Amino acid sequence: MGRTPSSRPTLARVAERAGVSVSTASLAFSGSGPITPETRDKVLAAASELGYTGPNPLGRQLRRGRSGIVGVVIGDHPGRAFRDPVAVQVLDGLVDVLGTEGLGVLLIPGVDLGQDAVDPLLETAAMDVAVLVWGVLSEDPTLNALQRRNVPVVVGEGRAVEGAPLVALEDRAGAAEAVRHLVELGHTRIAEISLPFGRGERSGPADAERLACADRTPTAHRMAGIRDVVDPVITWETPASLVEHGRDAATEILGTWVPASERPTAIVAHSDLLAAGAVIAARELGLSIPEDVSIAGFDGLDLPWLSPDVLTSVHQPLREKGARLGRAVIDLLAGEEPTSIALPVGLVPGTTTGPVPRT
Amino acid sequence: MGRTPSSRPTLARVAERAGVSVSTASLAFSGSGPITPETRDKVLAAASELGYTGPNPLGRQLRRGRSGIVGVVIGDHPGRAFRDPVAVQVLDGLVDVLGTEGLGVLLIPGVDLGQDAVDPLLETAAMDVAVLVWGVLSEDPTLNALQRRNVPVVVGEGRAVEGAPLVALEDRAGAAEAVRHLVELGHTRIAEISLPFGRGERSGPADAERLACADRTPTAHRMAGIRDVVDPVITWETPASLVEHGRDAATEILGTWVPASERPTAIVAHSDLLAAGAVIAARELGLSIPEDVSIAGFDGLDLPWLSPDVLTSVHQPLREKGARLGRAVIDLLAGEEPTSIALPVGLVPGTTTGPVPRT
């Protein structure tokens, strides 16, 4: 019963079989146009007889000149793309909002910072807009490729790009708030564990010269916010926002400071994962939190595994940020003026910060 | 300088300007066909003069009848799609391999288990193949939608589907191995913390009737493997593979058992996240690991934050699994016979399992 037809049925064949014109058949599927219920049923019946499963998206896309696809560049290191819970939550919000408009998200692996080659999808894949979740560097190969192709861009968390809406965070203010909290608790010797600076993955203390190289915007903004309040006694650069790097950094910062009386009494990290690593390092060194050392993070992640500690952290609206990015995409496609925005953040004290230890 | 042309330049315009035919111009870009270097340069020059940035993917796709897009259904709960490090690592491997073939990954949010509505992208988006990372249920709306559209499917981790390659895990054997390890250490009272059963999110102890409902394949397989060796004294069902649910489950399992002498001496969890939650619960209850209770997981995740404990876990090759899925996709597109495979897993003992406590 029912030989497989050599090729997929087309709208034309359905129309023919239903005894109507293609345009009418098209109407039957689009649902929008004026069409008698009977005609529509006739078309639908013919379609199901032929095993026609609806208009071929490729034809529709070419005709409309739109793919309905949004390219999302995520991650700054291939193979590590989704290990970042921050990016992942943003992505979640983004997918949600775009889904309501029938837009699909095409994943595009980010480039290795420091290399100039970009993913071929960036050059060839069909997309109506691209979203750069992680912001842009000063000379960003990803952004360049997109601009060469005239693909409109929405930027999350970064420096503004000509003609592209920017969904940013008030992370400078947030970082300042975190440090102010520490200062109010009496801390003066505050160490900083920072996010990657940009190109090249380095780890270790950063001197003034290196500090000037911070090119990645979240890093630069948070560094600036911290310095709005106090100058860190040391800045430890990490190659990625991962627990293990936070742990390594804090082990160095807390363990090797001589004399111990000059040890920093507080650590402010650029991310919660780094801060969590610092908490673990402190525990391993036998230090009490916050009695011996206070630790503050940034992001507001839910980290049940840090229990019983709850990280003091600058919360940012991650899913909301994704949703805003999505809305910016939709606006852009609707031909509206791109509007940028900076989302508010706020410090939420946990159990990991307290008064400076008395000496 | 340079008014914006009303509409994007096309290959035809480039050809015209270069004084060649469209097909020649096409050749200049495809790079494959026979063409003199001079002609090619002429075309390329004309292109850059016109600001032509390469063939429009939409036209190419329609012509070729292929979109170069692979739909990947991930997550079984919208808005929670990427919170699962297991799925995320699989995705990583998948994106990697597909990238080498120029194939893009279109994210498709999974349906809410238990609801029959599917994401509209599933019905309308262009895709050459779809990958169901998380396997299929017995009556899977996602799979149904795909089959209706005649989209070829590759299934990860699940029951076999007619004509679809299956990239599975030997998780039954792996689960058995974990339990055998516990039994060899002398444990007899072993509790099980299980992954979700399928439709509907429930949490709590599962009776025999409920056990029979386990529809999601990884869950069913791991349950079977455990029972190949021993019958758990209790099976605690969780609504999702999250640390907090593992913690809740273990708190109940370890805390409320009366008399305490009948408390399970070991817990085997269907996932590392659940197991990690159990470790945290045990710590909170003041129990030593593994002196008071042994805990084994499944997945082989790297969990630096569980330090100093290292989870005893059945390691599965996650990125490899993603890569295999990708290769299955590529084979399918090349018209080759779909071949299924079951990847090996292996127990890697950590610090969280030890001999049964002497009473």
Add this chain to the structure above:
DNA sequence: CTGAAAGCGCTAACAT
């Protein structure tokens, strides 16, 4: 409310 016709931009036979 329905039909006819025009093409979206490209590639791949085929012919030269």
Add this chain to the structure above:
DNA sequence: ATGTTAGCGCTTTCAG
């Protein structure tokens, strides 16, 4: 090595 031609499958004016 290059040109000619014919669509891929669809939507959308524009007439009727």
